Structures are given as C-alpha cells and as structure tokens.
Amino acid sequence: MKFLLLILRNIRRNLLRSVLTALGTMVLVLVVTLVWSILMLLDLITAEKSENVKVLVTEKWSIPSRLPMSYANTLAQGAAIDPDDVRPLDWMTWQFYGGSTEKDKITRESLIFAIATDPSKVLTMLDGMEGLTPEEEQLVQLYVERMKTNLQGIILGANHLRNTNKRIGERIKLYGMGNFKGLDLEFEIVGVFPPGRYDTLAAFHSEYFARAFDAYERDHGGRKHPLAERSLNLVWLKVADTAAFNRVAAQIENSPYYTNPAVKCETASSGYAAFMDAFRDLVFFMRWYLTTACIVSLAMIIANAISISVRERRMEFAVLKVLGFEPAHIMLLVLGEALMIGAGAGLASAALTYTLINHVMGGLPLQLGFFSRFFIPVESLFWGPYIGGGAALAGSILPAWSACRVKVVDVFSKVA
Amino acid sequence: MIETLLTLAAVLIAVLLAVGKVPLGYTLRSLTVRWRTTLLTALAFTAMVTLLIAMLAFVNGMKIMTEGTGVPGNVMILADGATDEAFSNLSVADLTEIESEPAIVTWQGRPMVSRETYLVVNQMIPNSSPGRPQRRFLQLRGLDDPLMAARVHEISLQSGTWFSDAGVRELKEDAYGEVKGATLIEAVLGEGVARELGRDRTPEQLAHARNRQRLDVGDTFKLGNRLWLVVGVMRSSGSTFNSEIWAKRALIAAIFGKDTYTTLVVRTADEQSAAAFCQFLKEKYTKAPVSPQVEKNYYASLQETNKQFLVAIIFITIVMSVGGVFGIMNTMFAAVNQRIKDIGVLRLIGYAPEHVLVAILLESLLIAMLGGIFGCALGSLCHGMSATSVVAGVGMGKSVALQLTVDSTIYAVAILLTLVLGILGGLLPGLSAMRLKPLEALR
Numbered sequence: 001m002k003f004l005l006l007i008l009r010n011i012r013r014n015l016l017r018s019v020l021t022a023l024g025t026m027v028l029v030l031v032v033t034l035v036w037s038i039l040m041l042l043d044l045i046t047a048e049k050s051e052n053v054k055v056l057v058t059e060k061w062s063i064p065s066r067l068p069m070s071y072a073n074t075l076a077q078g079a080a081i082d083p084d085d086v087r088p089l090d091w092m093t094w095q096f097y098g099g100s101t102e103k104d105k106i107t108r109e110s111l112i113f114a115i116a117t118d119p120s121k122v123l124t125m126l127d128g129m130e131g132l133t134p135e136e137e138q139l140v141q142l143y144v145e146r147m148k149t150n151l152q153g154i155i156l157g158a159n160h161l162r163n164t165n166k167r168i169g170e171r172i173k174l175y176g177m178g179n180f181k182g183l184d185l186e187f188e189i190v191g192v193f194p195p196g197r198y199d200t201l202a203a204f205h206s207e208y209f210a211r212a213f214d215a216y217e218r219d220h221g222g223r224k225h226p227l228a229e230r231s232l233n234l235v236w237l238k239v240a241d242t243a244a245f246n247r248v249a250a251q252i253e254n255s256p257y258y259t260n261p262a263v264k265c266e267t268a269s270s271g272y273a274a275f276m277d278a279f280r281d282l283v284f285f286m287r288w289y290l291t292t293a294c295i296v297s298l299a300m301i302i303a304n305a306i307s308i309s310v311r312e313r314r315m316e317f318a319v320l321k322v323l324g325f326e327p328a329h330i331m332l333l334v335l336g337e338a339l340m341i342g343a344g345a346g347l348a349s350a351a352l353t354y355t356l357i358n359h360v361m362g363g364l365p366l367q368l369g370f371f372s373r374f375f376i377p378v379e380s381l382f383w384g385p386y387i388g389g390g391a392a393l394a395g396s397i398l399p400a401w402s403a404c405r406v407k408v409v410d411v412f413s414k415v416a
Numbered sequence: 417m418i419e420t421l422l423t424l425a426a427v428l429i430a431v432l433l434a435v436g437k438v439p440l441g442y443t444l445r446s447l448t449v450r451w452r453t454t455l456l457t458a459l460a461f462t463a464m465v466t467l468l469i470a471m472l473a474f475v476n477g478m479k480i481m482t483e484g485t486g487v488p489g490n491v492m493i494l495a496d497g498a499t500d501e502a503f504s505n506l507s508v509a510d511l512t513e514i515e516s517e518p519a520i521v522t523w524q525g526r527p528m529v530s531r532e533t534y535l536v537v538n539q540m541i542p543n544s545s546p547g548r549p550q551r552r553f554l555q556l557r558g559l560d561d562p563l564m565a566a567r568v569h570e571i572s573l574q575s576g577t578w579f580s581d582a583g584v585r586e587l588k589e590d591a592y593g594e595v596k597g598a599t600l601i602e603a604v605l606g607e608g609v610a611r612e613l614g615r616d617r618t619p620e621q622l623a624h625a626r627n628r629q630r631l632d633v634g635d636t637f638k639l640g641n642r643l644w645l646v647v648g649v650m651r652s653s654g655s656t657f658n659s660e661i662w663a664k665r666a667l668i669a670a671i672f673g674k675d676t677y678t679t680l681v682v683r684t685a686d687e688q689s690a691a692a693f694c695q696f697l698k699e700k701y702t703k704a705p706v707s708p709q710v711e712k713n714y715y716a717s718l719q720e721t722n723k724q725f726l727v728a729i730i731f732i733t734i735v736m737s738v739g740g741v742f743g744i745m746n747t748m749f750a751a752v753n754q755r756i757k758d759i760g761v762l763r764l765i766g767y768a769p770e771h772v773l774v775a776i777l778l779e780s781l782l783i784a785m786l787g788g789i790f791g792c793a794l795g796s797l798c799h800g801m802s803a804t805s806v807v808a809g810v811g812m813g814k815s816v817a818l819q820l821t822v823d824s825t826i827y828a829v830a831i832l833l834t835l836v837l838g839i840l841g842g843l844l845p846g847l848s849a850m851r852l853k854p855l856e857a858l859r
Contacts, residue, residue: 016749017746017749017750020742020745020746021742024738024743025739027735027736027738027739028735028736028739031735061672062536106499108720111499176497177498177503178495178497179498179505180497181497266550270549270550273548274538274550274551274552274553275553277548277552277804278806279804279805281803281805282474285470285803289467289470290467290732293463293464293467294463294736296459296460296463297463297464297736297740297743298739301460301739301742301746303456304456304743304747305746307456308746308747312753312754367721
C-alpha cells in the first residue's frame with residue numbers, strides 16, 4: 001500500500017508531465033479503440049456459427065442476384081421433398097427496390113433502397129434484430145403490426161428519415177430508378193429501424209410490391225415489367241446447426257427446381273466475408289499498420305516521459321538505495337508509475353470513447369460495405385487499460401532498467 | 417493551397433532563423449546532448465507521418481484512378497434512371513438509333529461506338545486457403561467489337577491479342593485438363609485482375625508459370641463452370657478497367673443470363689462536344705429515354721468513397737497529431753526544466769525573452785522535422801504498392817485494384833503537419849521559458 005502511495009505521489013509530483021503523457025495516451029487509445037471496434041464487428045459477422053445458422057440463397061453467378069418469385073415457396077422449405085429431408089426453422093424473402101424521392105434526380109440523399117418482404121419476418125429473421133433492447137424490440141413490433149395492416153406501410157432507415165426530412169405517419173412517393181423504372185410506389189411511413197445496422201435500408205410489404213407489378217402490366221397493355229419474372233433477390237433461411245446447413249445446401253443445390261438460373265447456398269457469414277473481401281487490404285492496413293503505428297507512437301511518448309523522469313531523479317533513486325530499496329523495488333516503482341498513467345489513461349479514454357460514440361453521437365458514421373454506423377462494444381473498457389498499460393510497460397522497461405542500475409557512488413561523487 | 421501554406425511555413429522558419437539571436441549551434445547541441453529524448457520524440461513523429469503518408473497514398477491512388485478513367489470526348493449512355501452500369505438495361509433498337517447521330521465521330525467509316533454489357537459475377541476461388549472467402553466478385557465487360565471498344569476507351573494491350581470474332585478457341589489437343597475439341601472462352605484481362613487471379617495458383621502451378629506475378633497470355637481460369645483462356649492483358653494500370661475481364665458479349669450473355677446491353681459508349685469530337693451531346697440526349701432526343709453522362713464525369717462521380725476515406729484519415733490524423741503535440745510538449749518542457757540555469761545565463765548576457773522563445777521553437781521544430789523526414793522516407797516505400805478497394809458513387813460501386821501513389825502534395829502535407837505540430841508542441845514550453853526571470857532562474 002505504501003508502495004502504491006509512493007507511486008501516486010511521484011505521479012503527482014510533476015503533474016504537468018503526467019497530464020501531458022496521460023492525454024497523449026488517451027488520444028492514441030481512442031484511435032485504437034475505434035479501429036478495434038470496427039474490426040471486432042467485421043470479425044463477428046464473418047465468423048462461422050455452429051448453431052442457429054443463417055443461410056443465404058442467391059443466384060449462382062450473377063450479381064445482383066435475380067431469381068424467379070416462383071422459387072420462393074420451395075426454397076423456404078429448403079427444397080425438401082422427402083419426409084426425412086431437413087426443413088429450415090424459419091425463412092425470409094428479399095425483393096430489392098430502389099427509388100428516388102425526386103422524379104428526375106437521384107442523389108445520395110434522395111435515394112432509398114428498400115426490401116419488399118413479409119412483415120412478420122422482420123423481427124424473427126432480419127440480422128441484428130436479436131440484439132435490440134426490449135424497448136427497441138417493442139417499437140419494431142409496433143411498426144411491423146402497422147405494416148401488416150397497411151400494405152403501403154414502410155419502415156425507413158434512420159438516414160432516410162433524416163435525408164427526406166419526413167416523420168412517422170407522413171407519406172412518401174418513390175420513383176423507381178434503374179431496373180425499377182416504371183415502378184413508382186407511394187408509402188406511408190409507419191416506423192423507423194433502430195439506429196445502426198439498418199440506417200440505409202427500408203422495408204415494405206411484399207404484397208404491395210406484387211400488386212405494383214400487376215398494376216404496371218395493366219397500365220402497359222399487358223406488357224410485364226422487365227423485372228416481374230425475376231424480382232426475388234435472395235432468400236434467407238435459418239437452420240439449427242452446421243450439419244443441418246450442409247444438408248439443406250445439398251438439397252437446394254442438387255434440386256432440379258433451380259437450374260435456370262442456378263442458385264447457390266452459403267452461410268450468411270460466408271456471404272458477408274465474400275462481400276467484405278473487396279476491403280481486405282483496407283482491413284489488413286487497419287488491423288496491422290494503423291494499430292501498430294498508434295501503439296508504437298504511444299510507447300514512444302510514454303518512454304520519453306518516463307526516461308525524462310528517471311534522468312531527473314537519479315539522485316532520488318540513489319537516496320532510496322541508501323535507505324535500503326533493492327534495484328527491483330526501484331524498477332517496480334518506475335514501472336508502476338508508467339503502468340498507472342498508461343492503464344488509467346487507457347481506461348478513461350475507452351470509457352469516454354464508449355460514452356461519446358454510443359450515447360452522444362449515436363454510433364460512428366462510416367460507410368464500409370453494408371455498414372453505415374459502428375458502435376463501441378462494452379469490451380473496449382477492457383481494451384483501454386490493456387493497450388495503455390501494455391504500451392506503458394513496453395515503453396518504460398528501458399528507463400526502469402536504467403533507474404534500477406543507478407550507482408550510489410557515481411551519483412554522490414558528482415554531487416560532491 | 418498546399419504551395420501557399422508551404423511558402424508560409426518556409427517564411428516562418430526564415431523569420432525564426434532571422435529573429436533568433438541564440439546561435440543555432442546551441443540549439444543543435446542541446447538536441448544532441450539529450451539524444452535519447454530527441455530520438456524517442458522524433459520516432460513517435462516518424463510513426464505518425466509514415467501512417468499519414470500511407471493513408472493519403474491510398475486515397476490519392478483512388479483519386480488518380482477514378483479521374484484517370486474515361487476519355488474526355490466519350491459519352492456513356494445507360495438506361496433511363498440508371499445510376500450504375502450494373503442496373504442498366506438498354507434495348508438494341510434504342511442503341512441503333514443513337515449510333516446514327518451525327519455528333520458521333522467515325523473511324524474507318526464506322527461510328528466510334530462500343531456496345532457493352534457490364535456484369536458482376538461470382539467466381540468460386542480455387543485453392544482458397546482456410547479462413548478466406550470461398551468466392552469473389554469479378555467484373556466482366558462483354559463487347560461486340562473489341563478493337564472498336566479498345567479504340568473508344570483508348571486501351572491498348574500489354575501482351576497478347578484481343579479475343580477473336582467467335583470469342584472461343586477450340587483445343588487442338590488435350591490440354592488444361594480438357595480434351596481435344598473442347599472450347600475455351602477467350603478473355604482479355606486488366607493487369608489488376610490478372611494479378612488477383614494469379615494468386616489462386618498452387619506452388620506447383622507457379623513453378624511452371626509464364627509469369628509468377630500474374631496470369632499471362634496462355635493461362636486459364638475457371639468462371640461460371642467454363643474454362644477461360646487468357647489471350648491478352650490490357651495496359652490498364654491507373655484505370656478502373658484494370659480490374660475488368662473483357663470477353664465476347666454473346667458468350668457472356670448466354671453463360672450469365674444477361675441478354676441486354678447495359679452501356680453504350682460513344683466518341684464525340686472533344687469534351688465540349690461530349691457535354692453538348694449529353695445535353696442533346698437529355699433534352700431533345702425523343703426516340704428513347706436514356707441516361708447519358710460524360711464518361712469522365714461518371715468515373716469522377718465514383719469518388720464518393722474517397723471523400724469518406726479522406727474524412728476518416730483527417731480524423732485519425734488530427735487525433736494522432738494531438739498525441740504527437742503532447743509528446744513533443746513533454747520533451748520541450750523537460751528541456752526547459754533541465755536548462756533553467758542556461759536560460760538564466762542567456763538572459764543575463766543580453767538575450768531577450770523572445771530570443772529564448774525562438775530558440776525553443778526552433779528546437780521543437782527540428783525534432784519534429786527529424787521525425788517527419790524519416791516518416792516521409794519510410795512512407796515513400798508504399799509508393800507503387802497495390803491494394804484492393806471499392807469505389808462508389810450513388811450506385812453499386814466497383815471493386816478495383818489500385819496503386820498507392822505518393823506525390824509531392826502528400827510530402828508537402830506531411831511536412832506541413834510536422835511543422836505545425838513542432839510549433840504547437842514548442843509554443844507553451846517556449847512561452848514558459850520566456851517568462852523566466854534571469855536571477856530566479858540562476859538561483
């Protein structure tokens with residue numbers, strides 16, 4: 001305890017230096033925490049699960065995948081034919097729709113990308129919904145109920161609501177763009193997705209989409225919309241475990257139902273990994289270079305501060321040795337100071353980052369793949385002290401070694 | 417702007433040197449006496465500047481690529497309302513009408529137009545290592561006439577030939593694991609995608625490879641259940657075509673089920689004519705609704721991702737710079753503390769407080785510059801490295817292989833940042849040294 005007090009007193013003795021070192025540590029831990037938070041999420045979604053496996057069924061070769069709607073029913077059953085075939089636990093279909101709020105203009109702000117789906121599947125099958133707070137879940141449930149009863153209901157992403165300056169309850173018209181030209185849809189905004197994963201995605205009733213295709217055909221003298229025959233983009237399935245996934249994948253990929261176009265089956269994490277592979281060099285850079293450079297800079301700053309402190313206190317260390325302190329005690333004293341500044345500043349930085357990003361900013365806005373916002377995981381509260389403390393220890397080993405090797409005779413002979 | 421700031425910085429240093437009466441030798445000596453502290457602080461700067469240069473080189477590479485793709489006189493025509501080639505569907509009848517417009521220049525009596533089908537397709541990765549994705553996205557461009565397309569896009573071949581009219585090659589004997597008589601699809605690859613596909617080869621294949629760095633003429637790869645033969649490699653570095661595979665459109669349409677054109681690229685006389693033709697197609701052309709864009713503008717619009725990366729880089733740089741300032745401040749405060757008596761003596765022998773401030777500022781600047789110059793040297797090593805990324809505008813975006821490019825502007829930004837941090841880090845310690853009373857300092 002006395003040792004700890006001594007360390008604390010030493011830290012307070014040159015408060016300016018301690019504060020500057022701590023602040024330097026805090027800002028660099030902030031960068032590492034942000035980078036690790038992004039990497040952690042990417043690692044999490046691309047890591048294969050062994051239970052409750054989400055399966056993604058898409059067109060085998062082309063992107064974007066376009067399948068006939070007639071595939072939906074059998075795919076939802078995992079192409080099961082025989083009684084002992086494996087059937088998915090749950091399923092969901094996605095039909096993409098892209099429209100602009102302005103008739104002849106498409107900008108990042110006016111563009112709304114939406115999926116037409118069965119509303120009852122939003123809470124059970126949409127990725128990330130399992131992590132909602134009870135309040136958020138209750139709200140989404142309410143929006144889903146509204147969507148079920150109102151065919152023209154749409155749940156928007158938080159970014160859409162901000163960009164269009166609309167509120168829940170208001171109406172919105174989308175003019176189909178690109179492949180969706182001619183499919184102009186009118187919606188009533190019945191809700192908004194909780195901030196995070198679905199900031200840039202909207203969802204509406206698949207029945208309304210089907211009716212829009214019918215209306216197009218009626219209005220165009222019986223000519224179907226070019227996408228009408230292949231409006232299904234992907235099918236999500238949920239299966240119990242990896243073994244069930246392998247069975248369902250084999251059932252689907254070997255099924256004679258899906259030959260033109262052929263389909264492929266993969267786990268959601270495998271699909272995400274393929275999608276994120278385009279960013280692999282960026283992720284590699286963040287994981288190895290950015291983090292390393294931050295930690296090296298941090299270690300240098302701490303090493304510098306501690307070595308200055310050690311040089312200024314050579315006399316003091318000599319006196320301590322005269323008083324009976326062993327070299328190991330002096331080493332511990334120096335390391336303890338560094339560790340306390342590093343770990344303390346690291347913890348403070350992580351806590352501040354967590355609060356600022358998650359509760360003040362509502363997530364870190366960064367478009368990377370299909371993510372538009374990143375949150376700081378609670379684990380960062382452990383990373384902070386580890387990063388700060390680890391860098392402090394690494395940076396202070398040499399100064400501490402030099403401190404414990406102070407020779408009493410040398411120091412006092414210089415004084416004399 | 418960078419030039420102006422650099423000039424200002426140079427003027428500032430010149431002024432400091434001119435105003436500073438304390439000999440520069442004294443400043444240099446105090447740095448070398450405390451060489452460990454100087455080195456540690458400089459190393460922190462080195463890490464920071466190296467990182468900054470690498471990040472900016474990435475963004476610069478993307479910018480050069482998106483700005484470098486496209487020909488000024490070209491107009492890119494997509495289907496009405498399409499923001500991206502991948503979402504466009506053009507009918508043949510519409511294309512024919514447009515191709516007969518007089519604004520389009522001719523070559524050998526034919527209008528310079530290229531009918532294209534752009535597709536993103538899945539490729540199962542052969543020999544994928546554990547933990548790596550099992551498939552990747554490849555960008556295919558189906559062309560009717562490769563010679564005309566090459567002329568329209570001003571793309572030449574680095575090696576090999578363009579694909580033949582048939583677009584396929586029949587094997588004269590058993591080869592590539594296929595029997596005699598089998599047909600291989602002829603493909604021309606961008607250098608980037610050739611490099612990417614070349615990584616799939618096993619050590620045994622590499623041992624016998626014509627080119628160990630990338631696939632080359634005569635190599636094969638598998639895509640869409642078919643074997644493709646590389647007949648040419650494009651000189652496409654620095655453009656988004658670097659990541660594309662070009663092949664016969666009719667074959668691509670059959671294999672991947674995309675039977676419509678996505679893009680019509682037409683050549684007009686120059687940039688102004690291209691803009692005028694776009695305007696004409698948008699406002700006066702009534703035969704078919706289309707979405708025309710000057711080709712260079714289309715590729716420049718893919719810089720949306722760049723802007724995002726740039727914002728992230730600026731944020732990271734600012735945060736790391738704050739850390740760097742604290743580090744150098746620590747060093748300079750310690751330097752002032754250690755030399756309180758020196759400063760007292762300097763004041764007593766006639767140096768004014770501002771001379772002391774300038775000496776401290778110069779010292780801080782020199783440390784920062786030392787680290788900055790090392791950082792620039794280290795950062796320059798990333799020049800020419802290749803990286804994959806995605807460039808996107810409003811549409812789906814393109815996966816690209818780009819080259820990290822370090823240029824003089826990046827060095828200038830790094831040096832400027834170093835100077836600013838050096839000044840900021842030395843200012844407070846310098847002011848505290850300036851305020852020291854000579855007699856108190858000596859006591």
